[in-house]
């Protein structure tokens with residue numbers, strides 16, 4: 001790491017800059033690297049994965065903003081499987097569909113990637129209390145990883161966050177503030193409180209190291225595909241940090257000479273929370289794909305979707321996501337909540353992977369792409385399954401009905417619907 005560059009106005013900061021956002025315009029910062037200097041190390045690091053079987057994301061240390069460390073991270077974050085999904089893809093004629101299963105991270109979502117890197121950073125600067133605003137997953141992730149590292153986590157969530165996510169955070173011993181308001185209210189309060197009390201604020205997008213953690217997902221996909229670049233990666237999007245991270249991961253690989261192109265990064269949002277999709281469409285409708293980024297304003301919406309993880313009024317990493325979509329030539333997909341919920345059992349029944357609503361949205365989006373004839377049957381498509389269905393059972397239950405209630409006898413089974421089909 002050799003410094004920071006503002007996503008908006010491009011002002012640069014040195015590596016020892018202590019703030020999180022651009023002092024010139026308030027925009028989010030992108031961590032920069034001296035790619036020429038680290039290219040050999042990076043290539044050797046990727047080769048090493050195969051040699052020594054280490055599977056967590058810290059094997060990519062040369063491309064992460066972390067100091068050298070002796071002790072391994074206490075939990076395994078990253079190194080998640082990429083599964084071919086022929087039966088799911090076959091439902092709509094896709095021959096090369098893959099699912100990146102990030103539900104198997106320690107706290108059961110992709111958020112652990114950001115948490116691991118930001119917490120390493122927090123330890124580097126001697127922080128003891130770490131804070132985050134969250135729709136639920138970033139909070140339970142921070143609580144989980146902080147517990148493993150012996151740090152104290154303070155979590156701000158909207159009070160209607162799913163019970164499982166709150167219960168996770170409380171079990172891990174975090175202080176959890178259920179804010180009477182939206183995620184955006186929780187975000188602003190976390191920012192103010194962290195300033196006031198000197199906590200290390202890991203909030204998504206605002207903290208530049210979250211993107212650095214999430215980008216490792218791209219590296220892993222590349223490795224799992226036998227060092228091939230997919231045609232597209234379909235990413236569930238709220239704040240836009242996951243999408244901008246995955247885009248950055250591919251840009252990193254290109255910068256160190258390991259790949260010669262970047263896949264299309266497709267953005268999936270609920271049509272009831274689609275600030276980033278709308279902004280991209282507005283810019284494209286104006287005939288621009290490479291606008292002056294310092295002038296681009298990301299739309300805000302009033303969000304209200306069943307996919308709580310991607311329910312965001314004002315995306316906190318919106319500009320970086322808009323750039324990633326435009327520069328990679330990705331699609332913008334707005335899917336209705338019914339289609340998001342219907343996608344959950346479809347994925348589960350054909351792959352054995354249980355996704356929360358946000359994490360099922362990419363499959364709903366892929367169906368839309370096929371319906372709109374925007375995708376070729378042979379394209380290599382990766383859907384990111386970013387969080388486990390166990391995190392939001394109440395909403396998933398609406399789509400799968402109830403178990404068959406019977407008396408404890410074989411005769412009772414004989415009388416049930418399964419024999420009437």
Ligand SMILES: Cc1ncc(COP(=O)(O)O)c(C=O)c1O
Nearest residue numbers: 137238239240241242309386387
């Ligand atoms: C399961 C899941 N999927 C997708 C996302 C979207 O990430 P972002 O808000 O960075 O766009 C989140 C964020 O909370 C999430 O928890």
Ligand SMILES: [Zn+2]
Nearest residue numbers: 006009022025
């Ligand atoms: Zn700036």
